[in-house]
Amino acid sequence: MHLLPTAFVGLIFAVQTYAHGLLAKPATRAPDAATAAVCGQTMVDFYKQDNTSYPEALIRADGLDEDYDAENCNLWLCKGFQFEDNTENVFEYKPGDVVDLEVFIRIAHLGYANVSVVDTATNTVVGDFLKLWEDGYADPEDSPDFPEDQTNFSVTIPELDGKCTQAGECVIQWYWFGQGQTYESCIDFTVPAPELEPEPEETECAGRTRSWRS
Ligand SMILES: [Cu+2]
Numbered sequence: 630m631h632l633l634p635t636a637f638v639g640l641i642f643a644v645q646t647y648a649h650g651l652l653a654k655p656a657t658r659a660p661d662a663a664t665a666a667v668c669g670q671t672m673v674d675f676y677k678q679d680n681t682s683y684p685e686a687l688i689r690a691d692g693l694d695e696d697y698d699a700e701n702c703n704l705w706l707c708k709g710f711q712f713e714d715n716t717e718n719v720f721e722y723k724p725g726d727v728v729d730l731e732v733f734i735r736i737a738h739l740g741y742a743n744v745s746v747v748d749t750a751t752n753t754v755v756g757d758f759l760k761l762w763e764d765g766y767a768d769p770e771d772s773p774d775f776p777e778d779q780t781n782f783s784v785t786i787p788e789l790d791g792k793c794t795q796a797g798e799c800v801i802q803w804y805w806f807g808q809g810q811t812y813e814s815c816i817d818f819t820v821p822a823p824e825l826e827p828e829p830e831e832t833e834c835a836g837r838t839r840s841w842r843s
Contacts, residue, residue, distance in 0.1 A: 647735060648682040650767070652803040652814030654731035656718040663713035668702035669694035672709065681735050683810045684708060706752045707815035712797035719796045720818040722786045728816075732780040732803065737769040740807025744784055746793065747802045747815075755792055755799060759784035767807050786820065794822040 651657070659680065660673040671694040675687050684704040687693070702709040722728065730744065744760040747753065766779055784801070793799035800815035 647679050648686055649736040649738060649807075649810065650732065650734040650805060650812045651681050652730060652816070653733040655720060655728065655816055656715075657814040657816055658707050658710035658712070658715040658718075658800070660708075660710045661714035663711040664702070664709065666696070667698045667711065668704075668709045669696035672697065672702075676708065676710075681733070681812075683812050685810055703752060705811065706747065706749065706813065707800060707802065708813050710815065712749070712817060715817050716796065718817060720816060722818050722820055724786050724788045724820060726786040727783045728786065728801070729781070729783045730803065732805075734767050734772070734775060734780065737767040737772040737775070738807030738810055739768045740764075740766055740805060742766040742779070742803070742805040742807075744801060744803050746787070746789065747800050748792065749798060749800055755789060756787050759787070759801070766805060786818075789820050791823050793818070793820050795819065 660668070660676050665673045669692075672687060672692050675690060675692040676682060687704070702711075720728075741764050742760075742762045743758045745758045746755040748755050760782060762779065767775065789799070796817060796819050798819075800817055802816075803812075803814045805812040
């Protein structure tokens with residue numbers, strides 16, 4: 630009874646060390662140099678070691694160093710991960726597009742969750758939630774076979790009324806709060822700018838005037 634095989638001890642350690650969930654598809658923000666600049670390298674290293682971890686664990690682990698700038702590194706929006714580290718993964722969607730999402734839950738904690746478009750400048754939800762689980766999300770009793778609707782589902786890109794046309798302006802954030810732990814994963818995307826009324830064509834005269842000046 631007193632002897633614990635080493636492998637078993639290792640297993641306990643792994644379970645305690647690794648946290649619990651992320652949005653696996655489509656590609657989401659991951660931390661790199663831009664995040665290190667405003668959140669600190671300690672935080673980046675923390676999430677590189679375990680990309681399913683969460684801000685409460687980061688804080689507990691003393692993961693905020695002297696480079697952490699609370700104004701520019703919001704732990705509660707995309708974990709603080711910066712757009713500039715994810716410019717290669719900006720998706721171009723159109724209103725009405727159906728986007729398939731896949732969530733990976735390593736360890737379940739019963740709670741609530743949602744998916745929404747978030748304006749990153751103000752950290753506010755744009756429009757309605759795209760998905761909302763008010764409770765019953767990630768119930769350990771379901772693990773590892775969670776209801777399909779919680780881990781493999783799709784969202785429809787809404788009309789965004791002229792918002793989210795610039796990369797970095799908006800994200801689609803998956804947010805899960807269970808047992809005092811917050812999980813956030815962010816998809817960078819744009820939608821096309823609404824079509825404007827066509828500009829009246831320049832007159833020949835205006836064109837000539839310009840060419841004389843050049
Ligand atoms: Cu936990």
